[in-house]
Amino acid sequence: MTTNGETGGERVHVFGETPESLSEHVAAWGMPRFRARQVLEWVYQRGVIDPALMTNLSKADRALLSERLLFLSGCVVRHQRATDGVQKLLVSWPARQQTGREVGPESGGVRLPVSGVVDDGAMQTECVMIPSENESGGVRKTACISSQAGCPVGCRFCASGLEGLEANLSTGQIVEQVWQLSRMEGVGRISNVVFMGMGEPLSNLAAVTSAIRTLAADWGLGIGARKITVSTVGLPAQIRRLVSLELPITLAISLHAPNDELRRRLIPWAEYVTVEQLLDAGRFYFDQTGREVTLEYILLGGENDREEHARELVVVAKRLRSNVNLIRYNEVEGLPFKRPAKADVLRFQEVLRDAGVNVHIRASRGRDIAAACGQLRYESRGGVSS
Numbered sequence: 001m002t003t004n005g006e007t008g009g010e011r012v013h014v015f016g017e018t019p020e021s022l023s024e025h026v027a028a029w030g031m032p033r034f035r036a037r038q039v040l041e042w043v044y045q046r047g048v049i050d051p052a053l054m055t056n057l058s059k060a061d062r063a064l065l066s067e068r069l070l071f072l073s074g075c076v077v078r079h080q081r082a083t084d085g086v087q088k089l090l091v092s093w094p095a096r097q098q099t100g101r102e103v104g105p106e107s108g109g110v111r112l113p114v115s116g117v118v119d120d121g122a123m124q125t126e127c128v129m130i131p132s133e134n135e136s137g138g139v140r141k142t143a144c145i146s147s148q149a150g151c152p153v154g155c156r157f158c159a160s161g162l163e164g165l166e167a168n169l170s171t172g173q174i175v176e177q178v179w180q181l182s183r184m185e186g187v188g189r190i191s192n193v194v195f196m197g198m199g200e201p202l203s204n205l206a207a208v209t210s211a212i213r214t215l216a217a218d219w220g221l222g223i224g225a226r227k228i229t230v231s232t233v234g235l236p237a238q239i240r241r242l243v244s245l246e247l248p249i250t251l252a253i254s255l256h257a258p259n260d261e262l263r264r265r266l267i268p269w270a271e272y273v274t275v276e277q278l279l280d281a282g283r284f285y286f287d288q289t290g291r292e293v294t295l296e297y298i299l300l301g302g303e304n305d306r307e308e309h310a311r312e313l314v315v316v317a318k319r320l321r322s323n324v325n326l327i328r329y330n331e332v333e334g335l336p337f338k339r340p341a342k343a344d345v346l347r348f349q350e351v352l353r354d355a356g357v358n359v360h361i362r363a364s365r366g367r368d369i370a371a372a373c374g375q376l377r378y379e380s381r382g383g384v385s386s
């Protein structure tokens with residue numbers, strides 16, 4: 001049994017393991033296989049990551065597990081707490097040699113390379129916990145997590161993609177972010193997960209899908225798959241693959257522009273994938289799974305927030321039979337994009353609503369901390385001055 005890059009040195013990264021894979025390890029170390037389930041229960045059900053505190057294990061096994069298992073592979077280097085309860089972590093990971101090949105946009109069957117991958121030096125990612133009120137008046141706790149360090153897509157308005165892709169995160173690193181957020185003061189059980197942090201999740205599909213299985217599993221974090229949203233800028237072939245994996249998650253397409261010309265100006269990968277191709281893939285997803293696709297649309301002041309854009313977006317949303325989430329852009333220092341006026345956002349929403357599209361404005365949260373995706377990492381590296 002290999003450790004699939006989930007280790008720090010020779011140690012096995014617990015967050016990358018399933019009961020089955022971990023039982024192979026513990027058996028190889030001379031322990032009964034059921035130790036695997038016991039360890040995972042301590043980690044996920046009781047939040048304990050120190051084998052010395054796993055009191056139903058023999059002393060000898062606790063000592064051996066301390067040597068052989070790696071619990072936290074990341075190190076929280078900054079923790080910010082906004083006045084509205086949003087908490088954001090900047091996590092530093094030891095960089096590792098990449099073994100898999102990242103998947104870029106596909107057009108006409110041509111698979112394109114993505115930007116360079118580094119294999120030395122620590123890498124950093126961000127994750128955020130966003131509390132909000134749920135339908136029954138309780139608290140929804142949403143973890144917004146990263147799937148990659150950096151991002152190969154390089155959307156012009158986003159701090160995450162400024163330096164390209166550094167590395168894919170492993171399954172364990174993805175799961176670990178949710179666990180870490182759940183352990184923040186006053187958080188506890190995470191109810192929802194969105195892959196809307198750093199990275200394009202469908203270009204790291206294998207790690208993302210196995211992380212989803214752990215997040216959703218009864219032995220894992222027990223978050224219903226329907227409460228997990230994968231947000232993609234649009235890789236049609238990967239959307240189709242996602243269907244075949246039969247994970248009952250929610251799919252969101254980050255459209256951000258209703259036509260190819262504007263989209264290409266904002267999203268470099270739109271050069272290879274047209275809105276039409278995305279619509280086809282989204283319709284395929286809906287037809288095969290019966291689950292509605294959500295369109296995410298970041299409103300950038302003076303760029304994509306005019307009435308004519310709203311009318312074009314109506315056509316796209318109706319063809320896909322999707323609902324639309326509008327997100328008011330949070331400005332990033334050094335980037336030329338502006339936060340739109342509130343009145344423009346409301347007017348945009350009205351056009352969609354009047355046309356019968358189910359549309360919501362996603363509240364901007366945590367504005368008193370570096371709220372835009374990638375901003376905290378960007379600031380910690382000194383930002384850019386231009």
Ligand code: SF4
Nearest residue numbers: 151154155158161199
């Ligand atoms: Fe990547 Fe998303 Fe940022 Fe675009 S918006 S560069 S896809 S992280």
